[in-house]
Amino acid sequence: MNIPLKFNNRFVEQLPADSDKSSTPRQVFGACYSLVEPTKVAEPTVVGVSSEVASLIGLTEKDTRSRWFAETFVGNRVIDGMQPFAMCYGGHQFGHWAGQLGDGRAINLGEVVDVDGCNQTLQLKGAGLTPYSRTADGLAVLRSSIREFLCSEAMHHLGVPTTRALSIILTGEKVMRDMFYDGHPELEPGAVVCRVAPSFLRLGNYQLLAARQERTILKQLIDFTIRHDFPHLGEPCIEVYEQWFDEVCRRTADMVVHWMRVGFVHGVMNTDNISVLGLTIDYGPYGWLEGYDPHWTPNTTDSEGRRYSFGNQPKVAQWNLYQFANAIALIIERTENLEKSINQFASYYEEKSQKMYAGKLGWENHQGDSDQKLISELFEILCLAETDMTIFFRLLSQFKSTKNYTDEELFQTVEPAYYNLTALDESTRKKVINWLKKYFERIQQQNLDDESRRAIMNAVNPKYVLRNYLTQVAIDKATKGDFSEVEKLLTIMQNPYDEQPEYEDYNKKRPEWARFKAGCSMLSCSS
Numbered sequence: 033m034n035i036p037l038k039f040n041n042r043f044v045e046q047l048p049a050d051s052d053k054s055s056t057p058r059q060v061f062g063a064c065y066s067l068v069e070p071t072k073v074a075e076p077t078v079v080g081v082s083s084e085v086a087s088l089i090g091l092t093e094k095d096t097r098s099r100w101f102a103e104t105f106v107g108n109r110v111i112d113g114m115q116p117f118a119m120c121y122g123g124h125q126f127g128h129w130a131g132q133l134g135d136g137r138a139i140n141l142g143e144v145v146d147v148d149g150c151n152q153t154l155q156l157k158g159a160g161l162t163p164y165s166r167t168a169d170g171l172a173v174l175r176s177s178i179r180e181f182l183c184s185e186a187m188h189h190l191g192v193p194t195t196r197a198l199s200i201i202l203t204g205e206k207v208m209r210d211m212f213y214d215g216h217p218e219l220e221p222g223a224v225v226c227r228v229a230p231s232f233l234r235l236g237n238y239q240l241l242a243a244r245q246e247r248t249i250l251k252q253l254i255d256f257t258i259r260h261d262f263p264h265l266g267e268p269c270i271e272v273y274e275q276w277f278d279e280v281c282r283r284t285a286d287m288v289v290h291w292m293r294v295g296f297v298h299g300v301m302n303t304d305n306i307s308v309l310g311l312t313i314d315y316g317p318y319g320w321l322e323g324y325d326p327h328w329t330p331n332t333t334d335s336e337g338r339r340y341s342f343g344n345q346p347k348v349a350q351w352n353l354y355q356f357a358n359a360i361a362l363i364i365e366r367t368e369n370l371e372k373s374i375n376q377f378a379s380y381y382e383e384k385s386q387k388m389y390a391g392k393l394g395w396e397n398h399q400g401d402s403d404q405k406l407i408s409e410l411f412e413i414l415c416l417a418e419t420d421m422t423i424f425f426r427l428l429s430q431f432k433s434t435k436n437y438t439d440e441e442l443f444q445t446v447e448p449a450y451y452n453l454t455a456l457d458e459s460t461r462k463k464v465i466n467w468l469k470k471y472f473e474r475i476q477q478q479n480l481d482d483e484s485r486r487a488i489m490n491a492v493n494p495k496y497v498l499r500n501y502l503t504q505v506a507i508d509k510a511t512k513g514d515f516s517e518v519e520k521l522l523t524i525m526q527n528p529y530d531e532q533p534e535y536e537d538y539n540k541k542r543p544e545w546a547r548f549k550a551g552c553s554m555l556s557c558s559s
Contacts, residue, residue, distance in 0.1 A: 035100060036090045038145040039113030043153075046256055048249055050120070055161045059132055062246065064237070064253055065117040070107025070139050071160025071170070073222070075204025078102050079178075079510065080518045082185050084526075085198045085228050088146050089154075096199070105226045106201040107139065107159040114142040118162035119232065122240030123304025124355055126339055132240060133304045134164025137172060140232065151260070153232055154198070158224045171207045175507045175551065177223035178518060180315040182506070184227065186498040186525035187312055192290040193283070194312040195229040200518075211550065221511065229311060231261055235356040236304035242359035251363050261309060274369040277360060281353055281373045283310025285380040288349045293388050294494055295321035295421045297342045299331040299555070303352045317555035320497050322542040323418035323451055326411070330500070330555050346385075350377045391492040392425050393471070394485040396478050406470055413467050416460045417450055420541045422497050424449035429489040433476050442468040451541060494528040495539050500553070501546035502538060 043065065050066035052058070060066055081096045095101055103109040110116060118135035125133075139162060141154040157180065158172025177200050184197035203222035210217040233253075241250035255268040258276050265272050265279070287310045291298065298305070299317040307313040319330030326343030334340050340348060357370040364370065386398040389407050398404075414424065427446045437445075443465050450456060456464075475485060498521065506517035524535050546552035 035104075035111055036092075036095065037111070037113065038090070039115075039142050040145050040151055041113075041115045041142050042151065042260060043140075043143060043256075044115045044117055047252060049117075050163065052163070055163060055165075057161070057165050057167070058163050060120045060134070060163050061244065062249065063120055064241075064249065065119050065140075066163045067116065068118050068139055068162050069110065069116055070141075070156055072108045073106055073203035073205055073224075075202075076102040076106035076108060077202040077204065079174075079200045079202055079223065079515050080181055080522060081199045082181075082197055082522065084185075085196045088148075088196075089144050089152055089198070089228065090147055101199075102201055104141075105154075105156065105199045106203060106224045107156050110141070116141050118164055119237065120164065120240065121234055121236035121304055122243060123234070123236030123302050124239075124352070125302040125304070126334070126337070127351075129243070130302075130304075131243075132164070133236060135162055136165040136168055137162070137170040138227075138232070141226075151230060152228050153230065155227045155229070155232055156224050157227055158203075158222065169207070171203075171222055172224065173207050173209050174202065174221040174223040174510060176316070177225045178507050178510060179318070179503055180225050180227070182503060182518065182521055182525065183315045183318060183498055185522060186528070187296070189526050190290075190294050190494055190497070190528050191492075192294065192296070192312060193287045193310050195227050195232070195307075198226040198228050200225050229307075229309070229313070231257075231307075231309055232313065233257060233261075233308045234304050234313065235306045235308060235352060235359075236302075237308070239303060239355060239359045242362045245362070247362060250359075254360060254363060257308060270364055270366070273360065273364050274373075277357060277370055278373040280308055280310065280356070281377050282380050284349050284353060285346075285377060285384055286310060287312060288345050289381065289384040289388050291345055292342075292385065293392065293492060294497060295324075295342070296497075297321065297328065297330055297340070298345065299329060299334070299340055301340045301345065301348045301352065303355050306349070306352050306356075319500050319553075319555070321421045322499065324411070324414040324421040324424075326415070330553075332555065346378075346381050350374065350381075353377060388492070391488055394429060394475060394480070394489040396480055403474075406467075406474060409467055409470070413460075413464050416463060417456050418452060420449045420451065422494060423539070423541065425493040426490070426495055428471070429486040429493065431472060431475065431482075433472070433482055433485075437472065439465045439469075442472065449541075490529055492529075495531065496524055496528040496535070498525055499538075499542060500551070501542050501549070504546070504549065504551040507551065 047064040050060045050063040086096050120134045138157050139159045143151045143153050146152045161170040181197045181200040187194040205222045206219040207222040208217050258268045297319045305314040317331040327341050329338050329341040390398040509517045
C-alpha cells in the first residue's frame with residue numbers, strides 16, 4: 033500500500049530520549065521525550081476530517097475515506113516512517129510551579145513534510161497512557177474532542193495563529209469521566225483528535241529542564257528550536273537567543289490581540305499551554321464571549337480567582353513570558369535584554385491592539401489619546417447591559433456617514449446586539465446613544481467612504497464564531513450518532529466573515545436555555 037506521507041522526524045533524531053521504553057507514569061529525567069506506542073482501540077469510526085489539513089500534508093479525499101486512515105489516526109497502526117513519542121515538559125499552573133507535566137494524553141506520531149516543504153507534527157490527543165499521564169488514563173471523550181477539532185479549524189479561518197486539526201475519530205469504547213469533578217462520573221464515548229502544527233513545543237519544555245538544572249539538554253533544545261523553527265535568526269549564539277526571546281514575546285502578543293479581537297477566552301493559560309511559536313494550543317475549557325464581560329472565564333476551576341478571564345489574558349501572557357525568560361536565562365547568563373523584551377511586551381501589545389481596534393471600528397488609523405478614550409468608553413457601555421460582542425461590532429459597519437440619524441435611529445442600528453432590552457434603563461440607553469454619536473462623528477472625520485469602511489470592518493469583525501451553545505448542540509447530536517452538525521459547523525466556520533445567508537440562524541445570540549447549561553457556560557479541564 034502506497035501511503036503518501038513523507039516523514040522527517042527531526043525531534044526524535046536530534047534530541048535525547050528517555051531510556052525507559054515503558055508507558056508507566058513516572059518522573060523522566062535527562063530527556064526531551066519518551067518513545068511510546070498509542071493504545072489500540074476496538075472500532076475506529078471517522079466523525080470528521082478537515083480536507084484543508086489533509087491536503088496540506090498530501091492526503092486526498094480517497095485517502096481520508098480509507099481504512100488505513102482511520103486505523104492510523106486513531107492510533108491502531110504505526111505506518112512506516114512514524115516514530116511515536118510523548119514530550120517531557122513542566123509548567124506553572126494557575127501561577128504555581130507544578131513540576132513535571134508532559135504529554136499526558138497526547139502522542140506525537142511523527143513529523144511529515146507538507147506540500148510546501150515544511151515540517152508538520154502529527155499528534156494524537158486521547159491515544160492512551162504515556163509516562164506523563166500521572167494518575168489519568170491518557171484517553172479523551174467525544175465532547176472534548178469535538179470542541180478541539182472544530183475550534184482549531186474555526187480559529188485558523190478567523191485568522192488567529194493556531195494549531196490545526198486533521199481528524200476526529202471515535203474509538204468504539206467508553207471512557208469514564210467526571211465532567212465537573214463533583215463526584216458524578218459517567219461513561220462517555222471515547223474519541224481521538226489528530227492535531228497538526230509545525231511544533232508542539234511549549235514554554236514548559238524549557239522551564240522543566242531549567243528547573244532541573246539540565247543545562248546541556250536545555251541548550252540543545254533551544255538550539256534545535258532556533259535552527260528549525262526560527263532559522264531566519266541565524267546560527268544560535270547569545271545574541272540570537274535574545275532575539276529569539278524577543279520574537280516569542282512579539283508572537284505571543286500578536287496571538288493574544290487576535291483572541292481579544294474575536295472574543296475568545298483560552299481558559300487555562302498555564303505556561304505548559306503556551307506555544308513557543310505563538311500558536312493557540314490546547315483547546316480545553318475555552319469559550320467565546322456571548323455577553324461582553326472582561327471578567328468572564330469558561331473554566332470552572334478558575335471561577336473564584338478568574339486568573340484566566342477574558343480581560344486578564346494580556347497580562348497573564350506577559351507573566352508567562354517572564355517565567356520563560358527565567359528558564360532560558362540559565363543558558364544566556366545575562367538578563368538585560370530579556371528584561372527589556374519583557375518590559376516592552378506591553379508596548380508591543382498596545383501597538384498591535386490599537387491597530388486591531390482601529391480596524392474593528394473602521395478607522396483608517398488610530399489617532400492616539402482621543403481614539404483610545406473612545407475605545408475605553410465603548411467597553412464601559414458594553415458592560416452596562418448584556419451585549420453580544422460579535423453582533424455589536426458587526427452592526428457598527430452598517431452606519432451611513434452621510435445620513436442624519438435621530439437618537440432612536442442610532443440606537444436601533446445596534447439594538448439587535450442586546451439580550452434584554454427591558455433591562456436597558458433610560459440612563460444606560462442615553463450613554464449608549466451618546467457613545468454612538470461620538471463614533472458617528474469620528475467616522476465622518478476621515479476620508480473613507482462607507483463601502484470601504486464596511487469592507488475594513490467586516491474583514492476583522494466575524495459574523496460567525498464558534499459560539500459555545502452551537503458546539504454543544506453538535507456534541508449532543510454526535511453523542512446520539514448524528515455527526516451532521518459537526519460537518520455543518522466546520523463548513524460555516526471556514527468563511528466566518530462572509531454573510532452566508534443560508535446559515536443566518538448561526539449568527540444569533542445565545543438562547544436563554546443555554547445560559548447555564550453544561551458545556552455552554554462553564555467547563556472543566558476535562559471538557
